[in-house]
Amino acid sequence: MVWAWALAGAFGSAVMSERIMGGPGLSRPGEDAAWGSLRERVTISLRPIGGPVAIGFFGLAAATFVVSGLQLGWVGLAEGKNVALVLAGFAFVAQIVAAVFCLLARDGIAATAMSVLALTWLVVGLVLLASKPGSTSGVLGLFLLVSGAAMVLTSHRDTEQAGAGGGVRACCAPVLRHGRV
Numbered sequence: 001m002v003w004a005w006a007l008a009g010a011f012g013s014a015v016m017s018e019r020i021m022g023g024p025g026l027s028r029p030g031e032d033a034a035w036g037s038l039r040e041r042v043t044i045s046l047r048p049i050g051g052p053v054a055i056g057f058f059g060l061a062a063a064t065f066v067v068s069g070l071q072l073g074w075v076g077l078a079e080g081k082n083v084a085l086v087l088a089g090f091a092f093v094a095q096i097v098a099a100v101f102c103l104l105a106r107d108g109i110a111a112t113a114m115s116v117l118a119l120t121w122l123v124v125g126l127v128l129l130a131s132k133p134g135s136t137s138g139v140l141g142l143f144l145l146v147s148g149a150a151m152v153l154t155s156h157r158d159t160e161q162a163g164a165g166g167g168v169r170a171c172c173a174p175v176l177r178h179g180r181v
Contacts, residue, residue, distance in 0.1 A: 052101035056114040059094025063087055063121045077133040087125030092118050113154045120147040 063086070069075050070083045095118035102111035120143075127140045 047104075049101055049105055052098040052105065053107075053110050053114070054098075056095045056098030056102075056110075056117070059091040059098070059121070060117055062094070063091035066091075067124070080128050080131075080133045084125040084128035087121045087128070091121040092125065094118075095121065109154060109157060113151065116147060116150045116154065120144070123147075 066083050066086050070077075070080060075083070095114045099111045099114035099118055102108075102114055123143055124140065127137055131137060
């Protein structure tokens with residue numbers, strides 16, 4: 001029966017699956033009883049979860065809308081502390097929860113993107129909370145450059161995994177092909 005393992009790849013999986021159902025190795029006295037006992041004790045449980053990216057994008061939309069409102073003057077500069085609380089209390093939480101569930105769903109790229117965004121909003125919120133209304137921060141600017149680079153690298157990795165054409169390249173293909181928008 002050992003030769004069945006070698007031939008399974010060349011002649012199909014029927015021999016292979018038959019051998020797997022019987023348990024690995026050569027048949028010996030007591031082996032069937034041992035495998036039967038093991039099958040009774042082993043339980044495989046799958047925990048299906050929904051797509052967590054939607055709540056992460058909701059946090060992203062809320063954060064960008066609130067920060068844009070502050071920067072465009074829709075709300076006064078004195079409201080910067082409240083914007084900081086919204087960033088830390090809602091956007092960060094929504095995106096970090098999405099990142100955790102992306103990891104549980106084995107979506108490493110979405111988990112990385114959501115984690116970077118969550119931590120970015122947390123840092124922006126903390127800097128807004130600690131700074132004077134209307135002031136700028138060179139350190140925050142440098143941090144945002146690093147955060148943007150991390151997102152670009154994450155999206156680049158996504159296009160590599162998307163296969164032929166990639167996600168971003170597939171979206172841009174009509175423009176590249178015709179040379180116009």
